[in-house]
Amino acid sequence: MFGRSQRSVFKPSVYQPGKRSRRMPRWLVLLLVGIGLGAGGVLFLQTNYGPQRLTIEQSEQLHSELSAANLDRQRLQGQLEEASQQRDSARSTHGKLTTDLAQAQQQITALNKDLQLFEEAIPPDPRGSNIGVRSALLTREPGQLGYQVLIMRDNAKAGAPFKGTVQFAVEGRYPNGRIDTIAPDAIPLDLDRYQHMSGGLKLPDGFVARTVTIKVLDGAQRQQAMRVYYVRG
Template identity: 60%
Template sequence: MFGRSQRAVFKPSVYQPGKRQRRMPRWLGVLLVGMGLGAGGVLFLQANYGPTRLTAEQSEQLQSELNAANVDRQRLQTQLSEATAQRDAIESTRDKATTELNEARTRLQRAEQALAIFQNLIPPDPRGTDIGVRAGSFSRAPGKLSYQVLLMKDSKGNEFKGSLKLAVQGTYRNGRSGTVELDPIEVTLGRYQVAQGTAEMPEGFTPNAVRIQVVDPSDRQQAMRLYYVRG
């Protein structure tokens, strides 16, 4: 009865709840799991479907090829500029040539008109033949005879082909008369033709007159005139 009383120690019952342990919130776990899955998916896509990562050597090679491509592009740009300049120069030359051609055609047309007027003003051949000797000019020098002969065809049909013969009449130093026949000159006469040149004369021969004959291929005479030689 006087002994020390011992207080009974309280022991919780196994059925009684003790101190609650703190757990990670459920939403935080879901978030972390989602982040992990997302990162893994990104890595998977990059590894299987994304662009391949280049090594240092491949990067240097790619940079070298890019530099070469830039050099080629600059070279092609320079060539294009030169080709454009050449094209512009050619077009300018072509335009200038076209202008000059048009001017030449205009001058030719005017010359043809003037020639037609002169043709109408030139006296006809007195014989009145279709092919006529319209004009002749002869001048002598020591040992030489210069000549110009204008032949014309009145009709506008086919061209005439034949020969022009010049027979030079004159005297020698001893007073003897003579005739020097020059080599025939081929004639192709459409509307008109001018025969001109210089012929050598025999030594001591002085030309006084020239007989002009136009003959066809069968040697038939188509025109004839006589001109005196100027001193």
């Protein structure tokens, strides 16, 4: 009870103002180090694995390419609209052509019927051959002989068109009384069903035509038809 008392040892507090430490706390150091490492990692990933940043020149080039692509799109859109209009116009034209074709076919049918009546009304060639000179009109004209000749083929559906020539033999008289026969150059003939020929045959001065013999010759110069007509006028 009366022994030596133990004295308490004084320990200065870390929060004592006079004894404050100047070192940064460990937790703050770790926090700053973590922030630095995180920022560096993000920068590393963005630089090596992230999307590449464009320079000013690359950005301007990209803008120009985008503008050009937009112009191309507008041009193609215009071409598409024009093609659509042409398609609609073609459909309308096709419908009109179909109608016109039907009308033309009806007219051809009517003309074929009229032609059949026309053929039946014309007197046949007296010789009764397949190809015949069905009619002719011959007139005297100054210095020549005018002609209109109708040559027809009876069975035109039986084969290919007939190819030959038409030959005129003009018999007449000169002013001195001499009688002569003029044979102008033959005229080519391409005959399917019928052929109407017209023109003029040059004659010698003073020659007066009286009669004309019309012959149809084939390619081998064989006679296929012949008629004799008097000259009018």
